[in-house]
Amino acid sequence: MSYDVEALRAHFPSLQSGLAHFDGPGGTQTPREVGEAIARVLTGPLSNRGRVGVSEVNADDAVTAFRAAYADFLGASPRGVVYGRSATQLTYDFSRHLAKGWGGGDEVVVSRLDHDANVSPWVQAAAAAGARVRWIDFDPQTAEVDLGSVTEAITDRTRVVALTAASNLLGTKPPVRRIADAAHAAGALVYVDGVHYSAHQFVDVAELGADFFVCSPYKFLGPHCAVLAAAPELLESLTPDKLEPSTNEVPERFEFGTLPYEIMAGATAAVEVLAALAPGDATERREQLRSSLHAVDRHELRLRQVVEAGLCDLGGEAVLHSRAADRTPTLLVTFPGRRSLDAYHFLAERKVLAPADWFYAHQASLRLALDDSHALRIGLAPYTSDEDVARLLEGLADFVAHSASGGGRAAR
Structure with missing residues (x-):
């Protein structure tokens, strides 16, 4: 199966807004299947975990499925998968x-x-x-x-x-x-x-x-939560402070309070969506994920190269700071003599979302020591299309031309 970005985009109700999203590093858009999984578990029947009533079984199954999904996603043991809020x-x-x-x-x-x-x-x-x-x-x-x-x-x-x-x-x-x-x-x-x-x-x-x-699953199509993976034996060597009656079993002893079963179900659904993108001939989910994520990587790399070429066409009007030989499709850009924050707002008016900030990378921002108070971050995602990229590059070219004609404000 080949990678079909248009077929994938049909799974995202939010993309009907017309926005071209380059804000994926802060959190991707969410496919319909993830929302449906959350609603299905949340509306139950649902109780605390157990193996007696159907509502208890639903909760327990949500936890078991979550651990299995992220064991496959990360190459870990289900007993080493810890749920977290963030x-x-x-x-x-x-x-x-x-x-x-x-x-x-x-x-x-x-x-x-x-x-x-x-x-x-x-x-x-x-x-x-x-x-x-x-x-x-x-x-x-x-x-x-x-x-x-x-x-x-x-x-x-x-x-x-x-x-x-x-x-x-x-x-x-x-x-x-x-x-x-x-x-x-x-x-x-x-x-x-x-x-x-x-x-x-x-x-x-x-x-x-x-x-x-x-x-964090919300960075790859899932709901807002996080996952930690470690060897069960390593987890067993740690003694967290916890409530006296709570279990001492691994990994549960690191998960404080009642788990959000519906969020775990949504996070599991995100793994299923990713596994189905381009599974090839694989039948095991781990191998389907390998095939799919390699296809995503190729798709995003191709689009990253298109964006980089477009930025190069702007000459010295745009400076790309993402220069490492081995890097993700995430590009940090500034505009000499112009404010990146203005570029962010200019693009947003054209329904292209590429935020400007330092994105909690505090030490990196200090080390870069750029003149601008913000930097524009362009992030590609599995659902980014060639049309999205064309709109981005057209918007950036217009921003440079507009600000050069006196329509923008100088950096300070």
């Missing part, structure tokens, strides 16, 4: 779980490429434990990870290396496995923020070398 919440939780064993002399490594959700929780946990923080840096000119800083940061005192698999701001994909191998050689654990990565790549947690891997 990646931020999960990272805060697990930084606290792990920090129980830290003390003075221990070190934690974080990255300047990361969304702050994979920085501040670790920095704050380290401060509370008296541990030292070391930094992995990147080159703002190339957007590539500074491998020298990796060598300097990881020592025999390192307890955790927290690293993104792909920058949500620049799209850069660090050499996660190489860094993970260095961390493991030093006896450290590796916590990988895969929120942006999972939206564009087939994920194999073991291949990446991640001890913990977190992602």
